[in-house]
Amino acid sequence: MTKTPPVRPEPFGTILGHGPGRVPVHSSDYKSVDKEELPDRASFKSYVDGIFMGVKWQCVELARRWIYLNRGYVFDDIAMAYDIFNLRHVTMVKDGRKLPLYSFRNGAKRPPEPGALMIWNEGGEFEITGHVAVVTEVADNHVRIIEQNVDHTRWTEGASWSRELPLERAPDGGYRVSCTYTEGEILGWVIQTDDPAYAEIMEDPDPGLFNLKAGDADHVVEKWLDVNRPAEAAFVDYMGGHRLATRDEELTRYYLMSETARKEIKRATNELHAMFMRATDYVLDNPEILEKFGLPAALLPRIRQSWQDRQTHNITGRFDFVMTDKGLKVYEYNADSAGCYMECGQVQGEWARAHGIAVGRDAGEALGPALVRAWKDAHVGAVLHVLKDEDPDEEYHAQYMRNMIEQAGLHCKIISGLGSLSWDKDGWVVDDEGNRITWVWKTWAWETALDQLRDEAVDEEAFLRSHEVSEPRDHAPRLIDILLRPEVMVFEPLWTLITSNKAILPVLWSLFPDHPYLLESHFELTDSLQKNGYVIKPIVGRCGKNISLVGRDDTVLYETGGQFADRDQIYQALFRLPDIGGLRVQVCSFSVDGRDAGVCVRCDPSLVIRSDSDLLALRVVEDEAFLARE
Structure with missing residues (x-):
């Protein structure tokens, strides 16, 4: 039996295909980066019309670039891809208007739609950061997406999508999308819409759970370590x-x-x-x-x-x-x-x-x-x-x-x-x-x-x-x-x-x-900090030294000594x-x-x-x- 040879990843930056709007999707095979073409960290930053899209060629970069080029808005900076699920608005670039953004948990009664952002939780294939993809097509039994930083191979000739995900309709009317990886959890999808029906209600946990006891x-016990x-x-x-x-x-x-x-x-x-x-x-x-x-x-x-x-x-x-x-x-x-x-x-x-x-x-x-x-x-x-x-x-x-x-x-x-x-x-x-x-x-x-x-x-x-x-x-x-x-x-x-x-x-x-x-932190003391109380910290202090805690009425609540008194300081909210x-x-x-x-x-x-x-x-x-x- 002849084995199918493994598909080699395309070099970093290669266009794998184009999504709707002729937006290119790139290979992010970092092992093949050309150090002469991309010599430093600055060269990995992606901009369109002077707007920062993200780091080449990661999943968040494609999501932000696609919605900007096709819809004219961008979402706020986030640290992890899964954080997109918690965003509540996008911003129109041309006039700064805020448009509502709603999240729908996987299994919700509103299905994903073209232009929605599919969000994966951290863990499994997408450990730590989670993942985001753009939904491009929705059929009765599948959803098609474009994505970066997952598969670094060219798309099939004539294709306009990266991957196809199974879609099921549950007896209760909910829609569930399955990840094609055994270790990967789809949180749901995020849609810019004025209609919040079936959207995720973000309930805050009981505040008492954050008070230590x-x-x-x-x-x-007198002796419990092994000397x-x-x-x-x-x-x-x-x-x-x-x-x-x-x-x-x-x-x-x-x-x-x-x-x-x-x-x-x-x-x-x-x-x-x-x-x-x-x-x-x-x-x-x-x-x-x-x-x-x-x-x-x-x-x-x-x-x-x-x-x-x-x-x-x-x-x-x-x-x-x-x-x-x-x-x-x-x-x-x-x-x-x-x-x-x-x-x-x-x-x-x-x-x-x-x-x-x-x-x-x-x-x-x-x-x-x-x-x-x-x-x-x-x-x-x-x-x-x-x-x-x-x-x-x-x-x-x-x-x-x-x-x-x-x-x-x-x-x-x-x-x-x-x-x-x-x-x-x-x-x-x-x-x-x-x-x-x-x-x-x-x-x-x-x-x-x-x-x-x-x-x-x-x-x-x-x-x-x-x-x-x-x-x-x-x-x-x-x-x-x-x-x-x-x-x-x-x-x-x-x-x-x-x-x-x-x-x-x-x-x-x-x-x-x-x-x-x-x-809230600043290099200078601001009115807002002075109004509510602040902490003065030396920029290179250690071990709690040379710290001053100041209350709302400029009363010094507590301060410590140390060897960093001559260093520059910052001001942080109390x-x-x-x-x-x-x-x-x-x-x-x-x-x-x-x-x-x-x-x-x-x-x-x-x-x-x-x-x-x-x-x-x-x-x-x-x-x-x-x-x-x-």
């Missing part, structure tokens, strides 16, 4: 015993979160990661905004190159949220050298098991496996050195990450401080066994290296040029000699200097104004942490490879979470059981 274990394991021994040493809480009165305390809240945090984490990436790209494209980030001018080409070459190379980061029945809002994204991984991914689960907490599930159980997968996909080509300072909390942090790295099959070595390092004859920094340091995961922030440039009065341009020539040095290796050497691959990449800088928060607000997950059982509680979610991977809570008697604030165990509970608890 406190619980208490029956008794204190024969280096990471756990280091944690016990740092905490002064087998404990999560620093205050004795909270040794039995834990917190509960509803399943609905957990799902919302997952969606927010995934969506916000994409939004922060969009904002990072925008900053690097606009020099006048980039200037507000206070970065050395000589380093900017390196940062741009890092973004160009390593945009998908970040392993992980942490979002800090405030969550109450009034909403879920992000404070910031610690995309560079975040902490609390071991507490979230291991210790809170160990604590709950030891203390007999059977309610719900461990909120951090997925973090460790996600980190292992991320390190497997990182393609590290030599010994991976974990660089850390000598602070006690960095020891268990580094040991935990080494466990994840080694589970991924990589050779890992922890370096505490820089005293054991030296130069080899070719000008490379080497460890005490002579291994060149070429791959690094660091607990130090990139800003620490920049501070070293500033403090040592290094000629930045001369320093950066000197690393282009391999030659021995006559001084002991410094942090900048490792992290700022172009040949060294550092996690997290240099571009995270932009993403972690608080100056990105006003940029986000300008790109996504009134987004439900964002707090949204106080809730008081739950006598502690202010902040929700933290971890993004691994750009995806939600685990949640924890950090607690403090004060209004600001700092480096010494406790991380107490968090359990995720089914909604009904959550609401039933006192």
Whole structure:
């Protein structure tokens, strides 16, 4: 029997066919991108008549381009394709009029129609982002669509559609469209219409599901970690015993979160990661905004190159949220050298098991496996050195990450401080066994290296040029000699200097104004912020330092000290942490490879979470059981 040879994908950008209105549909086989034709990220941006359509040649780009060319309107910027299902209007480009947009759940009594947008949920074939296609034909038993970023092969001769989907009419009169992939869920279709009959009614969940609840274990367990394991021994040493809480009165305390809240945090984490990436790209494209980030001018080409070459190379980061029945809002994204991984991914689960907490599930159980997968996909080509300072909390942090790295099959070595390092004859920094340091995961922030440039009065341009020539040095290796050497691959990449800088928060607000997950933020104090209360943050502050909370009457509610008082500042709307059982509680979610991977809570008697604030165990509970608890 002769096997049919596999169909080869067409090169990136090839026109696969034309949809209605002669709108071209392109191949998005990114493996075949011509680097000379598309040399940088800017060249991947698609514009029509000066209007940004999206990234070449993704599904959202085609959807926006088709409705603009055929209908004259566009939908708002969205982070994920599935977010289109929640939009409520489109905008006519020629006059700015808002036209109503309605969503119809798969199975609704109003069928899809030509020009409707078919929306897939996240998961399966369309993991993380979901998917969107344009409906072009509707028959009794099928729907035809055009789409990008799915199949990269030319259409059959004479065809005007990408794919045909089965359509069924249920006995109750509903219409259901089936995905032709075994792992793919169609949410429904979105139609610009004045008739809302049979449209999805977007009911908000019970606000009470977003209020965390406190619980208490029956008794204190004296010893529950295995001190024969280096990471756990280091944690016990740092905490002064087998404990999560620093205050004795909270040794039995834990917190509960509803399943609905957990799902919302997952969606927010995934969506916000994409939004922060969009904002990072925008900053690097606009020099006048980039200037507000206070970065050395000589380093900017390196940062741009890092973004160009390593945009998908970040392993992980942490979002800090405030969550109450009034909403879920992000404070910031610690995309560079975040902490609390071991507490979230291991210790809170160990604590709950030891203390007999059977309610719900461990909120951090997925973090460790996600980190292992991320390190497997990182393609590290030599010994991976974990660089850390000598602070006690960095020891268990580094040991935990080494466990994840080694589970991924990589050779890992922890370096505490820089005293054991030296130069080899070719000008490379080497460890005490002579291994060149070429791959690094660091607990130090990139800003620490920049501070070293500033403090040592290094000629930045001369320093950066000197690393282009391999030659021995006559001084002991410094942090900048490792992290700022172009040949060294550092996690997290240099571009995270932009993403972690608080100056990105006003940029986000300008790109996504009134987004439900964002707090209003500006570079200057505005009337609206002054009227309702605001927070002053240094653009490169860490660990809750140099924060000021100001109330409606300009009364300072709380402020912290620190070493960042001389840095530029941003102003963010005040949204106080809730008081739950006598502690202010902040929700933290971890993004691994750009995806939600685990949640924890950090607690403090004060209004600001700092480096010494406790991380107490968090359990995720089914909604009904959550609401039933006192």
